[in-house]
Amino acid sequence: MARDPRYDILFEPIKIGPVTAKNRFYQVPHCNGMGHPNPRAVAGMRGMKAEGGWAVICTEECEIHPTGDVSPYKEARLWDDHDIPGLAMMCDAVHEHGALAGCELVHNGPSCPNHYSRELPIGPSHQPVNSYDPMQARAMDREDIRNYRRWHRDAAIRAKRAGFDVIYVYAGHDLSLPMHFLQRRRNNRTDEYGGSLENRVRLFRELIEETKDAIGDRCAVVVRYATDELIGPEGLTLEESQDIVGMLAELPDLWDVNVSAWQNDSTTSRFKPEGNQEPFIAFVKKVTSKPVVGVGRFTSPDTMVSQIKRGVLDMIGAARPSIADPFLPKKIEEGRPDDIRECIGCNICVSGDFTMSHFRCTQNPTMGEEWRKGWHPEIVPVRKSEDEILVVGAGPAGLECARTLGQRGYRVHLAEASAELGGRVAKETKLPGLSEWGRVRDYRAYQLGKLLNVEIYRGSRLDAAHVLEMGASRVVIATGADWRRDGIGRMHGFAVPGFETANVFTPDDVMAGKMIAGPVIVYDDDHYYMGGVIAEKLRRDGLEVAIVTPADLVSSWTQKTLEASHIQRRLLELGIELVVKQDVTAFKGDHVELACVYTGRRTQRACASLVTVTARLPRLDLYDKLMAQPGALIEAGIKSVTAIGDARSPGTIAAAVYQGHRYARELDEPPTGEVAFKREMPGLAV
Ligand code: ADP
Ligand code: SF4
Numbered sequence: 001m002a003r004d005p006r007y008d009i010l011f012e013p014i015k016i017g018p019v020t021a022k023n024r025f026y027q028v029p030h031c032n033g034m035g036h037p038n039p040r041a042v043a044g045m046r047g048m049k050a051e052g053g054w055a056v057i058c059t060e061e062c063e064i065h066p067t068g069d070v071s072p073y074k075e076a077r078l079w080d081d082h083d084i085p086g087l088a089m090m091c092d093a094v095h096e097h098g099a100l101a102g103c104e105l106v107h108n109g110p111s112c113p114n115h116y117s118r119e120l121p122i123g124p125s126h127q128p129v130n131s132y133d134p135m136q137a138r139a140m141d142r143e144d145i146r147n148y149r150r151w152h153r154d155a156a157i158r159a160k161r162a163g164f165d166v167i168y169v170y171a172g173h174d175l176s177l178p179m180h181f182l183q184r185r186r187n188n189r190t191d192e193y194g195g196s197l198e199n200r201v202r203l204f205r206e207l208i209e210e211t212k213d214a215i216g217d218r219c220a221v222v223v224r225y226a227t228d229e230l231i232g233p234e235g236l237t238l239e240e241s242q243d244i245v246g247m248l249a250e251l252p253d254l255w256d257v258n259v260s261a262w263q264n265d266s267t268t269s270r271f272k273p274e275g276n277q278e279p280f281i282a283f284v285k286k287v288t289s290k291p292v293v294g295v296g297r298f299t300s301p302d303t304m305v306s307q308i309k310r311g312v313l314d315m316i317g318a319a320r321p322s323i324a325d326p327f328l329p330k331k332i333e334e335g336r337p338d339d340i341r342e343c344i345g346c347n348i349c350v351s352g353d354f355t356m357s358h359f360r361c362t363q364n365p366t367m368g369e370e371w372r373k374g375w376h377p378e379i380v381p382v383r384k385s386e387d388e389i390l391v392v393g394a395g396p397a398g399l400e401c402a403r404t405l406g407q408r409g410y411r412v413h414l415a416e417a418s419a420e421l422g423g424r425v426a427k428e429t430k431l432p433g434l435s436e437w438g439r440v441r442d443y444r445a446y447q448l449g450k451l452l453n454v455e456i457y458r459g460s461r462l463d464a465a466h467v468l469e470m471g472a473s474r475v476v477i478a479t480g481a482d483w484r485r486d487g488i489g490r491m492h493g494f495a496v497p498g499f500e501t502a503n504v505f506t507p508d509d510v511m512a513g514k515m516i517a518g519p520v521i522v523y524d525d526d527h528y529y530m531g532g533v534i535a536e537k538l539r540r541d542g543l544e545v546a547i548v549t550p551a552d553l554v555s556s557w558t559q560k561t562l563e564a565s566h567i568q569r570r571l572l573e574l575g576i577e578l579v580v581k582q583d584v585t586a587f588k589g590d591h592v593e594l595a596c597v598y599t600g601r602r603t604q605r606a607c608a609s610l611v612t613v614t615a616r617l618p619r620l621d622l623y624d625k626l627m628a629q630p631g632a633l634i635e636a637g638i639k640s641v642t643a644i645g646d647a648r649s650p651g652t653i654a655a656a657v658y659q660g661h662r663y664a665r666e667l668d669e670p671p672t673g674e675v676a677f678k679r680e681m682p683g684l685a686v
Contacts, residue, residue, distance in 0.1 A: 001335030007301050009308055011333060014291055014315065017220035017253030019100055019165045021055035021315065024308065025329040026293045028256060029104035029168070029224065030319035031060040033352030033359040034368065035074030038680050039086030041358060042076075044371030046101075047093025049322050052377075053329030056166060056315070057094045058102035059087070061175075064155035065148075066117035068107035068177075074356050078105070078155045084162045091163030102166035103159040104224065105152060105211075109177040110137035110186070122148075124180050124187040124194065145193065145203065148177060152207055153214045160215040167219050169207045169252070172226040174235075174261045178204040179226065182244065185234050197240070201247055208251045220253040226260030227280050236260070242283055249288040256293040256317060257281040263562040265295070266320065269345025270433035270529075271566045275303055282312050293317040299324075299342040301332045323349050324363040326377055338446065341377075342439045347561035348654045354560040362440060362654040365400065365661035372677040375665065383409040384668035387639070390415065390472035392462050392622060395423020397645020397656035398478030399444035404664030406451035413472060414454060417461035421445050423480050424646070425653060427511040431533045432540060440653060464625040468636040475638055476663060477623040478656075481616035481646035483507045489525040489614025491550050491583050491597075496612075498587030503609045510534050510611060517608040518543030521592055523584040524613045525549070527556045528652075531613040532567045538611070539574045546577035546605070550597045554578050584610070616650035623647065 003011070011023045027049055034041045046057050062076035063069060077083045087103070094101040110123035113133040121129050122144055123137035140148065156167050171178035180186045181203045187194050193202055204223075212221045225245070229235030245255070258265045259280045267276070275296040285292045291314040298304050299321045307313045321328055324343035331339045341363045349367070352359025358368040366375035387410060391402045394416035402414040420426045422441035429438035448454050460466075467475055483506035487496030498504070505516055507530050520543050524531025532555040535547040547554055554571060558564045571578060579594070582603075586593040591606045623643045626633060633641065644663050645656035666672075 003333055003335045004337075007305060007332050007337075009305055010301065010316070010329075016056075016100075016166065016222065016291055017216065018218055019220050021100055022098060023053070023055045023329060024304075024315045025054045026056045026315040026317045027054045027058055027322045028293065028295055028317040028319050029058040029060055029102070030323070031073070031075060031350075031353040031359075032368065033074055033355065033357050035060060036077040036083065036086055037074055037682075038358070039089050040680055041368065041371045043089040043093040045368060046090050047096060048370045048377065049326040050094045050097035050099035052322075052325070052327035053333060054099055054322060054326075055329075056100045056102055058166070058168070059090065059104050061106040061108070061170070062087075062103050062155070062159070064105050064107050065151040067114065067119040067122055068109065068112050069114045069117040069119065070108055070112055071114075071116035072356055073353060075106075076103070078103075078158045078162075081158065084158055087159070087162040087164070095163065100165040101163060102168065102222070103162070103164040104168040104170050105155050105159065106170045106175070107148060107151065107177050108175045109180045111175045124177070124189055127186060130174075139189070142191070149206060149210055153210050156211045156215045156219075160219050165219055166222055166254075167211060167215055168222055168224055168256075169204070169211055170224045171204055172224045172258060172260060173265065174226075174229060178207055179236075179260075183236055197243060198247070201244055205248060205251065208248065222254040222256055223248075223252040224256040224258070226258055226265070227284070229260045230264050238280060238283075242287070245284055245287050250290065252290060254291045254293060255284050255288060257284050258295055263565060266347060266350060266562055267566070268347050268561060268563050269297070269436035270563065271570070274298060274300065275307070278307075278312055285311055285313070291315055295319065297321060297343055297345055299328070299340060301337050320345065320349060323359075323361050323367055326364070341443050344436045344439045346437065346653075347563065348652060350562055351560040360654050360658065362652070362657060363443065365654075365658040369677070372679070380404055380408050380665055381669060387473040387668070388413070388471070389474045389476060389667075390467065390470050391476045391478055392467070393417075393423060393478035393480055393645075393647065394421045394456070395478060395480050395645060395656065396425055396440050396653045397647070397660035398423065398476070399441065399448070400657045400660035401476055401478060401644060401664045402454055403444050403447050403451070404661050405667065406448065406454040408664065408667075409453065410667075412451075412454040413457065413470065414448070415457045415460040415462050417459070419459045421456070421458070431511070432536045434533065437653070440657065462622065464622060464629070467622070467626060468632055468638070471637065473637055473639050474667070475626065475641045477620075477626075477641065477643040477647050478645045478660065479619040479622055479647045481618045481650040483613065484615050484617055485612065487523070487584070487612050487614055490527075491525050492614070496584065496586060498589070499610075499612060501587065501589065503589070504587055505609060505611045507534050507611065507613055510537065516543065516611070518545070519607050520545050520609045520611060521584070521605065521607040522547045522611045522613060523549075523592075524554065526613045526615065527551055529555055529558060529563070531555060532558075532571060534611055534613060535571060535576050536574060539576050546579055546607075547571065548579040548582050548584055548592070548594065548605075550581065550583045552580055554580065579605075616646065618643070618647045618650060620647060
């Protein structure tokens, strides 16, 4: 298909200092949980995006020196020449497809406890390190500053040798020394690097000038700068940033601008819509003639065009949209934007950084698996048999399984009990803030609609007899899971007294619209988003709500998706009481009994209803019935019955999509070994 001429502007080349980007799609730096210990995985992932049409592809944070060691997080590293070959792999993979490779050089100063290197942390002034680690950064003296400038220059030269085309001076996210020197609350110096704005900007300016001097002949020198910390006058404000950008306007070859800290930059769709950073970055283009890049979870080509035409941005920056769909630019270029697998803004990808493991994506099950499993997001192996496959259940697992099997060329029957596709996503997308999650269903439903070899049966609840009659040779059970009603979960191994009575509800009941009387207590022993979202819904419905959790924080796991602080604030602002470090030990009809998780001290709390959010049980009745009659399966010609997704093991939507994809991709393929992927073994050279 031909490209829509409205989008031509997105494919105009643009000069960035001495290099030229072939179009306006710019993958800004983003972490991935793989980093320097996994150079092949990183090269595979970045190279895939280059293949998908991104013009500039950047690293994650790249440490320049052992005093700026961000371990245990796995980021890029250029401490000395030993680190060059790993990053050269990424540059080669990116160059193979005509894209530019960018390196985000970083020294995170007082944000680095230096766990691995055991060097002393450094910063503009004496101050505790950002984490709660029991150590302080020492104030840098003039020699330290000279050394730091030298380390940055040396790292830039190494980056150039590795093959990078674009080299960053990074001052973003309440991280990195140039940013720390700019911040009045961190910089109490009285020398030429502290006090006046001009003095606080000095280090940033010197780094840009010295990097240009070192490698600017062949490489572009760009900055990443956060214009507002969103913490009021204690932090860097938009007003001060206008002066700072004004002072340095023409110095870098490109401005990559965003807001700080990370949870305000990579905000989930539950809290911020597409393009929400515009008020904080729109001024930059008015101040500089250099290209400007910004992010905003852009997935709509119309929004992208509007950003450029309205003079907000020159290049469309993206981390998450490029993770959810590495082929986003190609799909627009080829005139098929409807095929874009749009990011849902859930930040499961971010959790890869915090868990220090290969990152993953709810929408794109191949993300992080490019090298170690050889998975391509757009290409699947063709089918290796004539088998017909029946997939029961059209939630995320069943939809992805049917879609991938269909793409491989198998004949597929997808049966769904309800009239609607999407399973849990269809329900959860109606909860407050989760509407974008519907994209998990929408992308797959649209793709399935194009596959003539896939038949979808809506409103078809199958029992074992139906399955045996259908004549499929393989059966996939993707029937999902139900929330438990008995309180069993992390805190309780036995049913909680009183939970069997009326007025105790589950998230499934709430989503089904059951009448619930207030005041209500939401008991959250699940710790991801559901407890908080249910509390928010019930409060918005007008009920008096308190949320009780054994954890120190409501929705504790969402610290890994950068949502925890947003969630506490939203719930508090809605007037929901947050009761933390308390367990619910019984429901008595008009009150619950609570116990402090540390002291065991018991209290009571009045309520008319309780919603219990603890754990889920797989819906395995159909699976169990089929497996109980092996003779009938053989007679019906059924070679295998496999449970996937929440029906096998309840988890995240990302996990269900991954399992659905994995089943479909691996069907009839040669078996993998016990370890189902390649590993990068540590080199023994020193
Ligand atoms: P997952 O996250 O694993 O995809 P979901 O709970 O989202 O699981 O989806 C499971 C889907 O399976 C639901 O839409 C449900 O209606 C459907 N389902 C459950 N049992 C049957 C059945 N016996 N026949 C057809 N569909 C079923
Ligand atoms: Fe987007 Fe979620 Fe995928 Fe991250 S994990 S890229 S936020 S869909």
